[in-house]
Amino acid sequence: MIRRIITIDEEKCNGCGACAEACHEGAIGMVNGKAKLLRDDYCDGLGDCLPTCPTNAISFEEREAAAYDEAAVKANMEKRKEEKAKAADKLPCGCPGTQSKKISHAECETAPTVSGEMPSRLSQWPVQIKLAPVNAPYFSGAKLLIAADCTAYAYANFHEKFIKGHVTLIGCPRLDGVPYAEKLTEIIKQNDIKSVTIVRMEVPCCGGLEQAAKAALLNSGKFIPWQVVTISTDGRILD
Numbered sequence: 001m002i003r004r005i006i007t008i009d010e011e012k013c014n015g016c017g018a019c020a021e022a023c024h025e026g027a028i029g030m031v032n033g034k035a036k037l038l039r040d041d042y043c044d045g046l047g048d049c050l051p052t053c054p055t056n057a058i059s060f061e062e063r064e065a066a067a068y069d070e071a072a073v074k075a076n077m078e079k080r081k082e083e084k085a086k087a088a089d090k091l092p093c094g095c096p097g098t099q100s101k102k103i104s105h106a107e108c109e110t111a112p113t114v115s116g117e118m119p120s121r122l123s124q125w126p127v128q129i130k131l132a133p134v135n136a137p138y139f140s141g142a143k144l145l146i147a148a149d150c151t152a153y154a155y156a157n158f159h160e161k162f163i164k165g166h167v168t169l170i171g172c173p174r175l176d177g178v179p180y181a182e183k184l185t186e187i188i189k190q191n192d193i194k195s196v197t198i199v200r201m202e203v204p205c206c207g208g209l210e211q212a213a214k215a216a217l218l219n220s221g222k223f224i225p226w227q228v229v230t231i232s233t234d235g236r237i238l239d
Contacts, residue, residue, distance in 0.1 A: 016054060
């Protein structure tokens with residue numbers, strides 16, 4: 001049948017993954033760092049993904065395409081949820097380094113260590129969004145920091161300025177190729193989060209992390225103070 005369906009310009013796509021986050025039907029996935037329409041019958045043609053694309057790589061076209069199959073979409077989403085649950089259950093056993101723990105530091109608040117180095121301000125482990133357990137005890141009453149992983153390399157005083165006093169979660173939507181919004185929504189929804197700070201790089205692909213965090217705040221149904229801080233590639237705070 002001829003119907004309206006999305007098309008993605010791979011030349012314009014920067015691989016941020018924001019469209020995949022916004023697609024509730026699972027029609028869009030990240031393949032080799034680029035957004036791709038996985039199946040015609042998963043696309044409802046409504047275009048929720050269009051406004052999330054920072055490079056305008058997504059548009060509509062009229063072409064021969066399979067009809068939207070709501071039953072197939074529901075079955076696919078259920079399958080994906082089951083696969084995520086199984087993967088989450090296997091992580092602690094498959095890799096001991098993913099087991100959650102709270103970290104305490106004995107150093108003074110501002111003084112450097114004996115070696116002259118400033119102490120780490122990291123308060124928990126793991127820090128990767130995809131590895132963090134949803135119900136870890138350290139989320140209770142936490143000020144949550146959601147940061148693009150490059151920010152800590154670009155901004156020299158990252159530990160003192162951002163990590164200190166926060167529970168830290170990091171990720172890169174372009175490299176990870178997994179949706180963050182669902183995981184972040186559950187973390188915010190199921191825990192007493194006091195505030196959310198999003199720290200991203202100025203590059204467009206970091207928009208995927210910001211969009212996921214904002215979607216999680218909205219979907220959680222909670223009113224929580226939040227802010228976005230953007231770091232330049234030469235290590236300056238832009239806003």
